[in-house]
Amino acid sequence: MKVKIDGKELNFNKKITILNAARSIGIDIPSLCYDDRLSPYGSCRLCLVNIKNKGIVTSCNTYIDDGMEIETENEEINKLRVENLKLLLHKYPKGYDKKYADKRFHELIKKYGLEAKIESEDTKLIDSTHPLIYVNMNRCINCYNCVRACEDIVGKLVWRSVNRGYNTLVIAEGNKLGNSSCISCRMCIDVCPSGAIEDSILIKNVYPQRWIDSTCSTCSIACPVKIGLSNNDPSLVKLDDKKLKYATDCLLGEYHWEDTYYSIERIYYPLIRAENNFLKTNYDHAINYLASNIKDIISKYGPDKIGFLVANRLTMEEYYVLQKLGRDVIKTNNIGSNLDICFKDDLNNLLNSIGFVHSSIALDKLDESKVVFVVGEIDRYHPALSSIIRKISLQGKTSLIVIDSLNSNKPIHNASDIYINVDESTMARIFKYINYLLIKENRYDREYINNIENLNSYYKKIENEIKNKEDLIPIYEKLDAIFRLISENKPITFIVELNNDNELSKEIINTYLLSNNSKLNNKIIPLFGSCDLIDSLYMGVSNKFEPGLKPSNKTGLDGLSIIEKAEKGEIKGLIVVGNSLLNSNLYREKILKALKRVDFIAQITPKFDIVAKYYAKLIIPSPTSLEKDGHYLSIDMKIRKSNKAIDNGIKQEFNIFNEISKSLNGFYYKSNEEVWNEIGSINEYLNNILINKFKGGYLLI
Ligand code: SF4
Ligand code: SF4
Numbered sequence: 001m002k003v004k005i006d007g008k009e010l011n012f013n014k015k016i017t018i019l020n021a022a023r024s025i026g027i028d029i030p031s032l033c034y035d036d037r038l039s040p041y042g043s044c045r046l047c048l049v050n051i052k053n054k055g056i057v058t059s060c061n062t063y064i065d066d067g068m069e070i071e072t073e074n075e076e077i078n079k080l081r082v083e084n085l086k087l088l089l090h091k092y093p094k095g096y097d098k099k100y101a102d103k104r105f106h107e108l109i110k111k112y113g114l115e116a117k118i119e120s121e122d123t124k125l126i127d128s129t130h131p132l133i134y135v136n137m138n139r140c141i142n143c144y145n146c147v148r149a150c151e152d153i154v155g156k157l158v159w160r161s162v163n164r165g166y167n168t169l170v171i172a173e174g175n176k177l178g179n180s181s182c183i184s185c186r187m188c189i190d191v192c193p194s195g196a197i198e199d200s201i202l203i204k205n206v207y208p209q210r211w212i213d214s215t216c217s218t219c220s221i222a223c224p225v226k227i228g229l230s231n232n233d234p235s236l237v238k239l240d241d242k243k244l245k246y247a248t249d250c251l252l253g254e255y256h257w258e259d260t261y262y263s264i265e266r267i268y269y270p271l272i273r274a275e276n277n278f279l280k281t282n283y284d285h286a287i288n289y290l291a292s293n294i295k296d297i298i299s300k301y302g303p304d305k306i307g308f309l310v311a312n313r314l315t316m317e318e319y320y321v322l323q324k325l326g327r328d329v330i331k332t333n334n335i336g337s338n339l340d341i342c343f344k345d346d347l348n349n350l351l352n353s354i355g356f357v358h359s360s361i362a363l364d365k366l367d368e369s370k371v372v373f374v375v376g377e378i379d380r381y382h383p384a385l386s387s388i389i390r391k392i393s394l395q396g397k398t399s400l401i402v403i404d405s406l407n408s409n410k411p412i413h414n415a416s417d418i419y420i421n422v423d424e425s426t427m428a429r430i431f432k433y434i435n436y437l438l439i440k441e442n443r444y445d446r447e448y449i450n451n452i453e454n455l456n457s458y459y460k461k462i463e464n465e466i467k468n469k470e471d472l473i474p475i476y477e478k479l480d481a482i483f484r485l486i487s488e489n490k491p492i493t494f495i496v497e498l499n500n501d502n503e504l505s506k507e508i509i510n511t512y513l514l515s516n517n518s519k520l521n522n523k524i525i526p527l528f529g530s531c532d533l534i535d536s537l538y539m540g541v542s543n544k545f546e547p548g549l550k551p552s553n554k555t556g557l558d559g560l561s562i563i564e565k566a567e568k569g570e571i572k573g574l575i576v577v578g579n580s581l582l583n584s585n586l587y588r589e590k591i592l593k594a595l596k597r598v599d600f601i602a603q604i605t606p607k608f609d610i611v612a613k614y615y616a617k618l619i620i621p622s623p624t625s626l627e628k629d630g631h632y633l634s635i636d637m638k639i640r641k642s643n644k645a646i647d648n649g650i651k652q653e654f655n656i657f658n659e660i661s662k663s664l665n666g667f668y669y670k671s672n673e674e675v676w677n678e679i680g681s682i683n684e685y686l687n688n689i690l691i692n693k694f695k696g697g698y699l700l701i
C-alpha cells in the first residue's frame, strides 16, 4: 500500500491508522485521546490531518488507503488544533501545566503557545480517598482514556462519565475512588494525559530533583529505567525508552518496586528464630551463625544434604558468587531456582531441542521481523515487551498473530492482525494443526531439523490427534490464514509465554523449527511468567550448568528435585534467596510440605513472606533493586548496569555470599568489580556459544 505523508512516499504491508503511519517515520501528530493500548476513540480532535481531495479528518481513527496523500500540518490545521486545545483548557486550573510539564497535554499547550489560566478549583472535584491515587477532576479534559482503560484492559468499571457537553464529568464508582472496587493497578494514571489522575506519592513528594540511570529487575526484559528521587526518597520510576526502543508502557516496571521498597513487611536487620519470636542480631553474627550451621550439617550428613533455592532476580555478580559458594566452598551442586521449579518441562524441552532458553533476537531488532507470533499471556508478566510488539505492529510492516486463552481484552489484542482466543486445552492442538499443514504442504525446512528421520512418525501422530477435533472447527479459517502468513513471510519471531504445559511447549518449538525456510532465519523468545530467571541459568545457578551454560560434570539436584528430596527429609539445610519461593501455584503445597521437613532454613530476603514467617531459622535482610549496584542480564543477552539509588546500609547478596564463604575459609572478593572482572571471561565464552547455538534443533515427539 503506497501513501504520501508530507510529500514522503511510503509503503506499508497492511492498513494502519494515519497517526501510526506518520509515527513510523518520526512525525508525531499531536494526540491526547489516542493511546495504543486502547481502541481509537476520536474525541480530542487534535490529531487532525488533511487528505487530498477529502479534507480534514482525525488521524487516530482514519486508516491509510492506497494512493492517499496526507498533510499533517498547515495553517488551517494548526488553527483548529489551537481552538480545540482552548476548549480543553476551559476549566483547567492555572499552574499545573508548568509544574508537571512532561504531561502530554501540557507539552501541547506549550507547543501551541497557550497557558492554563483558570484561577479557582472546585474542591468537590478533588478526591484523596485512595491511598495510592490522587484525583483532581478540575484537570480532566474528558478524553475518557481512564474509563476505557479501566473497563477494556483491567476489566473493572470504576470510572464513568455523567452529564453532557461542558458539564461532562468523569467520576469514580461511588463518587470516591477510595470506596470503589479499584484494584490499584494504576493503569488510569498511566493513560491520563492531563494529570487529573495522579500518583499520590508524586503529589506528596516534590517532583524528582535527581534521576539515577539504572535497570528494572522485575522481569527478564531488564529495561533501562530512570529512578527519580525526591528529597533522597524514590518517588518515580520511568522506563528509559531512549535506550530500549518502543518500550514505553510497563506498569510493572513503574510500580512493582514499591511493593517491596515500601512494604510494611520489609526487614532491616538479621533475625534468628527463638522459641516464640525472632531475636534481632547483626550481619556478622548472622553470617557466622549460618556458617556454623552449614559446617554442622556437612559433618553430620555431608554437603549434598544442603541445597540453594533462588527465588528472586539477582545481579550477575550475585548469581556468580552464589553458585561458587555452593560448588567450590560448600561442595554441593544442589543449586536450583524458581525457574526450574515452576518451568521444569518447558526448560527441558527447549534445552533438549534447540539448546538455549534465551531470546535469539535482540529486542531492538524485533522490527525486522515480518511476522511476530505471540502465544500466551504476555501483557501480564512482560508488559514492556507487549508495548514493543504493539508499537512495531502499528507501524504497518510487521504482521502480528496472537493466540491466548484469556477471557479479557488486553492491549496487544488491539494491535493484532489475527487473534485467536481458545481454551487452554485447545492450545497444543492448534500448533499440531499448523505443524501438520507445514509438513503436508511441504513448507518446512529439512535442514533445520536435526532428527529429520522422525518426521514421518511425528506427522502420523499429529494427523491422528487433530482429526475431527470439534474445538478446531470454528477457527479453521484463522488457522489457515496463520499457516499462509508464516509460510510466505520470513523472518518470524515467536514470543512464547510458557506455562509449564509440556505438550504445548513441545508443539510450539516444533512450529518454530518447521517454519524456518533457511538457517538462522526465525527467532524465538521464550518467557517464563513470574519465574523468568533465565539469567540465573546462564550464570550457573543450576545443577546442570556452570556459568556460561557450560555443562556441569558434578551430580546435583535441580530446584524441583531439591523440593522433592526435602519432602522426604533428605535435605537438611536450605538457603533460600528471595521472597518468591511460593510463586508456583502448581507446587505450592509440595514446597510447604518440604519446608516443614528441613532442619535448618536460612533465608536471604528483602521482606517477610511465608517462608520467613514460619520456616526460616535465620533471616538475613537483602536490598531491593533500587538499593543495588551490579549488572543484570536481559532475555536478549544484553548486559545492563544497575546503580544504587538509595544507600541504607542493607548488605547486598554479593557481600552476604562473599562473607559466608570467608567464614567457611573459602574465597573472598575485595569488591564487586573483582567479581565482574572474573565474569568477563565467561561473557566471551557466552557470546561464542550463543552464536554457535542457533544450529537448528530436534523435533520433539
Ligand atoms: S481523568 Fe484523565 S484520562 Fe480520564 S477522562 Fe479525564 S483527562 Fe481523560
Ligand atoms: S487503578 Fe486500575 S482498577 Fe483502579 S480505577 Fe485505575 S484503572 Fe481502574
Ligand code: FES
Residues within 6 Å of the ligand: 030, 031, 032, 033, 034, 041, 042, 043, 044, 045, 046, 047, 058, 059, 060, 061
Ligand atoms: S487523538 Fe485523535 S481525536 Fe484524540
